[in-house]
Amino acid sequence: MGLAEFHPAFCQPFERYPPLLQACACYGLRFNPALFEQTDFTRCDIAPVTGNAKRQSEYLAGRLCARQGLFEVIGEYQAPPRSSGGMPLWPHGARGSISHSHGRAAAVVGPASRWRALGLDLEPCLPVARALRLAPSILTPSERAHLAALTSAKEQAFFVTLSFSLKESLFKALYPLCLTRFYFQHAQIVDYRQGKATVRLLCDLPGFAAQSLLSGQFLRQDQFVLTLVAIAAEPA
Structure with a gap:
């Protein structure tokens, strides 16, 4: 896959935030839960979560930001799945963190060789x-x-x-x-x-x-x- 893949209508384009840490990528976007559609998960190739439209749109927007960061840092175009405890499961070689609030989502990703843990x-x-x-x-x-x-x-x-x-x-x-x-x-x-x-x-x-x-x-x-x-x- 590449970065030209489907971008859902409820999300605005990615914003690349200034680098807060060396070798890290931090992306954000604005989103509108009212425009979210259930098919967005399938079209984005990201496993869905349960909940109302607000919860689902927050989750998907955050995973899209994380996927963008992972592609830049380790060259893998994937979104971290969710653990049984609710935390993102980052792929081998990467560390990261995701946040969303009031129609905005953001994620930071860095190499595990440099960072033991990241909190955003x-x-x-x-x-x-x-x-x-x-x-x-x-x-x-x-x-x-x-x-x-x-x-x-x-x-x-x-x-x-x-x-x-x-x-x-x-x-x-x-x-x-x-x-x-x-x-x-x-x-x-x-x-x-x-x-x-x-x-x-x-x-x-x-x-x-x-x-x-x-x-x-x-x-x-x-x-x-x-x-x-x-x-x-x-x-x-």
């Missing part, structure tokens, strides 16, 4: 009132102190959105490796500037000690925030 999250920027309402459940005490010191309501809303998204990305990167759940209060944003962030893990996980620092990236895309946390592969 896509979120709409929260309105100020909702961000401040959600802040206590998302932010640690230190993060809440930083939030209070921000003088702009817009920047406060962005910080809450960014914290939520980075912690989601952190979970998506670490959970496949440690198979242990953790929550928003178990991670803390230490620094964020110019598209780069540092996240501190506040709990012990298998293979990752409390106080470990992990690197993240973020990108503002229209009214959305895209975040990525990557775990480097161990030296051969």
Whole structure:
């Protein structure tokens, strides 16, 4: 197969996001669930999932982005199937992550020789009132102190959105490796500037000690925030 294969009407053309990591490909697209058709799975040669049109369109849009990334990184034109636990099953030689939210989907793919795990999250920027309402459940005490010191309501809303998204990305990167759940209060944003962030893990996980620092990236895309946390592969 090639990249000129069927592209469903409910999806707009692919957008290639700026490279957030070396040797990685990150693609996104906008989609309209109202235009989704059941036959889109068959015509895209991707196994269907159950659920309503919204759920199915999100899944298919995300897999299309992942397939685009896999073709670029390892030269294989395939979409990762879904495990019994709901996680994408990436082919040998690749690592990746998929996200979708509010009519947008995105996926990042990188070579397993460079990356042990990748976690990607896509979120709409929260309105100020909702961000401040959600802040206590998302932010640690230190993060809440930083939030209070921000003088702009817009920047406060962005910080809450960014914290939520980075912690989601952190979970998506670490959970496949440690198979242990953790929550928003178990991670803390230490620094964020110019598209780069540092996240501190506040709990012990298998293979990752409390106080470990992990690197993240973020990108503002229209009214959305895209975040990525990557775990480097161990030296051969």
